[in-house]
Amino acid sequence: MTTAPDAHRSAGRPRTAVLSRERILEAAFTLADVRGGDFTLAALARNLDVRPSALHHYFAGKDELIAGMRGQLTTRVGDHGFDARPWHEAIVPWARAYRQTFGAHPGIIAALATLPVDDEPESIIDYERIAAAMSRDGYPVHRIVPAIVAIESFVIGSALDSLAPEDNLRPVDNAELAPNLTRAEAAARENAAAQRHSAVTETFEFGLAALIAGLLAAGATG
Template sequence: MAVAQRRPRGRPSEPVLSAERITGAAVRLVTSRGHGALTMAALARELGVAPSALYNHVATKQDVLRRVQDHVNREVDCSAFATLPWDRALTAWARSYREVYARHVPLVPVIAVTPVRGAPHTLAMYERVAAGLRAGGWPAHLVLDAVVAVESFVLGSALDTQAPPDIFEPGAEAADGSALAAAVRARAGADPALAAFELGLAALVEGLRAALRRATAAPTATATG
């Protein structure tokens, strides 16, 4: 009669790795210590493994950054493009985008420079946005310009959420009748960063509406002699 082999006692010498665990650790590392702190050695320490163990799951640091980008972008809601006009959908997407990155501000440099190739959730987000703009009448050659314009504004606003409350206080150097000091005193609202975002977003979307009207206007006929 065969005797079943017993499983060795004790824990594995190293934690079991997966792409998901590596991505989660990378997100925690960047969020807590900043974009520059993400190295393969630091990631291995965070996971309690040897650096060589990481390469069974990820090829390079760029691969890790792509996974981080994709992980966070899953949180951005772009569903409004399926039901709303392009301008209202773009507004909803921008608000969600900012809210997500306001919670992950140290990841802003990652989203700003990491290619989307190989990041399925990120690609799906941009595909939905691009399709929504095209359905709204945007010419193909202007779609990415509109997306980048909104994205640049959103990511800058996400960074602004971390600004200190007194960032515009001129202090004792303010001259009598200083326009800046008066503006600081007059600024109202519990969340000035959000108020600035909403003002800028409204202006940006209105500007995009005007740009679309210009881009799709019929050429003016000119009289010939």
């Protein structure tokens, strides 16, 4: 009796995980965390043990892949109640979540930040929430986009700053050249400790509050 060629094929899951959009994005984040935003689709395909052409069934090219990565991170940031809360209140937890989510993948931040929003619907939806809340609350329409960009720029910078040493501005070998900076830097770290925050987090919270207050004041003058 002749045995069929696949009669002894093992049952259960295939040896190689099935390729999917989610699996590609997960692998892209892992690769970008190591190599930054200049990774290639060929390198990503090698990590996934597939041919580069297999990736094109899901993403037309690297720009579309980067857009997918940003979309996934934007979804993780969440809504935070812009439809029900004043924009300047909802923007605080949004900014915190944005900083934490994007800061988890610093190698790809530059590529994400320079991506045109039209390439990726999740960000359009996210920005629309904020713009709608600001418009509803009477913020000058010509100031809405500059305000959003200012907040996002601060958050992205803060995400990168979180990677630096907490005493990054502390003069050590040349403290005598900057007595005021030395004193101010020590006071900032002492204040952060008193608030039970890291110096980086306390700086972020102070900067965010100051930025929002400034934007509210600027919006009130038109």
